[in-house]
Amino acid sequence: MEADAVVLLEKGDNKVPPTWIRPGAAVIRKLLKYQFQILTFLTFYLQNVVCSSSRLLQEQQYRPWRLRSLKLNPLTPVPSDIEISRAQTPKAVTQLAEEIGLLPEELEAYGRSKAKVRLSLLDRLQSQPDGNYVLVAGITPTPLGEGKSTVTIGLVQALSAHLKLNSFACLRQPSQGPTFGVKGGAAGGGYAQVIPMEEFNLHLTGDIHAITAANNLVAAAIDARMLHEATQTDKALYKRLVPSINGVRKFSPIQISRLQRLGIEKTNPESLSPQEVSSFVRLDLDPNKITWQRVVDTNDRFLRKITTGQASTEKGQMRETGFDIAVDMRNRLARMVVGTSRSGRPVTAEDLGVSGALAVLMKDAIKPTLMQTLEGTPVFVHAGPFANIAHGNSSVLADKLALKLVGQDGFVVTEAGFGADIGMEKFFNIKCRASGLQPNVVVLVATVRALKMHGGGPSVSAGAPLPKEYIEENLDLVAGGCHSNLRKQIQIAQLTDTEAEVALVCQIARECGAADAVPCYHWAEGGLGSVELAKAVKEAASKPSHFNFLYDVEIPIVEKIRTIAQKVYGAHDIELSAEAEAKIDYYNQQGFGSLPICMAKTHLSLSHMPEKKGAPTGFVLPIRDVRASIGAGFIYPLVGTMSTMPGLPTRPCFYDIDLDPITEEITGLF
């Protein structure tokens, strides 16, 4: 398939700052002329024949929702995102829940327009066949973002409110780092938004806060434990860890788990030998091999590398460490590895005695949050920003719940962060591998702004004015971008061992080629403006598809990294630092060799060099370090200078954000 087999053009770029729109009708017409998006569909054969036939048997279970959609009255020029969001009154979330078939006892309201959905729903709908699973991905974006969320929401508005097909958007909760830093929120934009957008973009229902609290409890436990071990004898440690209460000493269940891992099959604290006591009380963490960092949901670059423990109360136990931005639920809490003992054993959260407390901190965060689009159609928000440094996909649980709720002929549209090389590759090889789910359709979003950048346009940076090449028409730059980055990203979607049905793609390409594109107007018109896209997605989903993984998890870690680097990024080869090599050896020894790979790479280039646009080739991808998220279940190579803590620009967007003291309305939030 060729790169110019792209199929849909969309007028209106949701990420154009509103100030450009306001000047007048002439500017708007000009913008509408070239600020469009190109969407590519790729379909996959469905491998699982059993699944297909069992679907047919249960087809009659499909029940169209009686959804009361909210009417839109789009204005021209399009107002700011927050003005649009505020002008629409959301339905009570309890009403939305009833319309889509949730029982009252499956809902926990958080205010009027958000609710947690209980996981017991999965049991109730166990025999319900899944709906169609649609992934929205993109080409390598500019730092301003290219509107995948807007496409996702426009598409479900079109499917639900206009084609009357049950459909759900599954989105990630945005991080407050970018919300107050550069990029703006992730609720969509224009007339394709999740509302109320300020609730979506701020604390939501507290999931990221819960993750932060759980993560930092582990970090505090690590350092405190090292201090206590450094300053107490085996006997004193044992007396405190297993105290005598009213003359009785007892192990807690979490301590019995640790004894079992140590091969000590005793349950009476008095019966341990001094050697066993010593093994039990000493995690003996090697300060240079702590892999657990603290997190904060703020773009706080000065926490990238810090020295802790400098107060005199910490008795000289200083240690160099850092903070990451709070991301990604590590959902297999007990087995999370936090570091290595001096004798080389992995030390887990359960060894620290903290895994139960983590589960308790996370008990509500594990439930997806139900919200709605501007047209009153359902949205799940759950987990996962930062496809560059984490896997950056929304949760498997939300997708599974939504697939059951929409039923056989319904649609679940989810989004993979950043370019297809980043979020989509991880969606396929990590998320789908873990969930067992397979996508039926992929929508690939490419804005003209990003295509121009890949075609050789000047650099785009957040906070700085956009160069004139991006404001005025320039067909050469667009063509350049199509033939480099877009072509490559399409190949990536095919490369994950997918045998795309070329005939179908070509047919859509002929129908919808750039010269004869079907225009989409969801940013300016809401779902009505994406009806043609929705029909194309429905058509693509009705065809059989085929899906395979890019790599077998059983090949060596280095080979898995190399496969991604070469086949996805276009690298000539990879180069491992000594540290990365040593870590890989260690992970192999410890039996972590069969985990999938979650690359931490810049999202601003297919390569590790953010300034290299288009589709670079021939480069050697440097692997600086390799981390392991054993709880989450992946190996986590750090590519080049990639940082796990973003920074704030000179003029962060918080300058414009305020609360009106009289009306209590938020101003300036995009």
Add this chain to the structure above:
Amino acid sequence: MEADAVVLLEKGDNKVPPTWIRPGAAVIRKLLKYQFQILTFLTFYLQNVVCSSSRLLQEQQYRPWRLRSLKLNPLTPVPSDIEISRAQTPKAVTQLAEEIGLLPEELEAYGRSKAKVRLSLLDRLQSQPDGNYVLVAGITPTPLGEGKSTVTIGLVQALSAHLKLNSFACLRQPSQGPTFGVKGGAAGGGYAQVIPMEEFNLHLTGDIHAITAANNLVAAAIDARMLHEATQTDKALYKRLVPSINGVRKFSPIQISRLQRLGIEKTNPESLSPQEVSSFVRLDLDPNKITWQRVVDTNDRFLRKITTGQASTEKGQMRETGFDIAVDMRNRLARMVVGTSRSGRPVTAEDLGVSGALAVLMKDAIKPTLMQTLEGTPVFVHAGPFANIAHGNSSVLADKLALKLVGQDGFVVTEAGFGADIGMEKFFNIKCRASGLQPNVVVLVATVRALKMHGGGPSVSAGAPLPKEYIEENLDLVAGGCHSNLRKQIQIAQLTDTEAEVALVCQIARECGAADAVPCYHWAEGGLGSVELAKAVKEAASKPSHFNFLYDVEIPIVEKIRTIAQKVYGAHDIELSAEAEAKIDYYNQQGFGSLPICMAKTHLSLSHMPEKKGAPTGFVLPIRDVRASIGAGFIYPLVGTMSTMPGLPTRPCFYDIDLDPITEEITGLF
């Protein structure tokens, strides 16, 4: 008044670990014999005659609630706190809200048993007279806590459910630091609890998370701004801070505020002179004079002192700083001072451009959370743990809302953290000064365990078994504690320039002296066990009272600190470090001299030395440093080695906490 004029004895100590209770009836009887609490009432003359007479006019507005109280069936032995909490089914919070006169539109539910209450309520009930205002304080506690929250909740259960008087408890949201560290939660205990206690003790409605996010956004903004100023010219900074968008440059409102503070009355960005541009773009923060620390709601002692900015991306801008535990809403966001410029000017959150974003982050946290007791009576939870390092009182807004809701003859019972020297002194001199409210009754809680400690008993430490002196009867130690710490704490309550009505206190003392005490059983029986206490509080509240502040805010900072040290703590004098003196001089220069004082002192002694029990005298109180919380509106001296970041013990309570994977019930949370 003498220290032995104490009035009530209460059987049952809510803080006895449940494992001591379980062994059998003999142990329980023994415990009930001496694990009691002594409560002292002090009343104050009401100064404001106008207020009193206006109350009479509006008396008829009082409307008793039609509250459906929840029945208790107390078990013996008393089960663990979480078992008791789980055995009771709370009313829907919407029902509770209706019963106490809230309108549906004033409520924002968070799940089934918590709701935020909108502040518009204050306007609606503007003309409603306030109810009675009761403060629960205590003597110097052991590290295990002495049950003030339990008394508070037992008292409102008795007042509401048994005496049928409208009453509200106003409590602080507990920090997750102690919840997973040492002390346990703050929901009360036994049959006097807020339910569901696990929701109370964990994330609640996310207020502390919001505070943490807002605080850390300021911290990130400070360091990022210093980096950008260090690496850019005036012109480059100006170009980024006031970018040209579509050819137009415009100041944001927050930037215009800064220009006004600089005395630059211009609104056109093109019109500033180079000197004015330089003043505008350069906060020129002195890295050694940053007063803003990061916060985390975890007992993470290794963050007490750290060095940040060590990654190469931060270009050598390293800085020694630290984290505090997340506390206390700083509610006057714009004027918060974050540090000092090299030329000696205070730099505020508004100078950083971040104050509007903070208001947005805090917009829901400003609303109190409604919950209920085990007997279905209302509770507000809002703000404020850590009376030792912050002011440690629940919010003024919650108290004001509750005083309106209970109405003229109702009762609002709130709690001041730790001993009367700490929380109550701050309640009087900071909180009441800010709110204009005055307490009608003070309940002073003293456990025998703490009295014994002050009477010369061995040290009590969390995580270690309790010495036998505390488990066996020892009248000498109790008497010693009464004549030292309790006597002194009673004097403190009188000392805040209050003319207690001695005749009344003596009358209550005669009625309820230790030899002839009225027993209370709220821990074992719920509100029914505190009915005598409730009657005594009602009687005390019906007498006129008188209230004055300990010091005039206009006297010099040093004199205010000395007054607290001498009159409250019993110190001979204070001793200021050179740093403390320099800071005080600076605060005086900057016009912060008239703020009240919020001492950061250990809660484990009346002095600065945690091991000095009883009522130490003759000591010199060392003032190590003095900070200023200009937003909150107080000066904040650090006494001795007091740390603003607690630590974790060798065996934190998280060892016992877990989530049952089948029932999803929490186990081991106290």
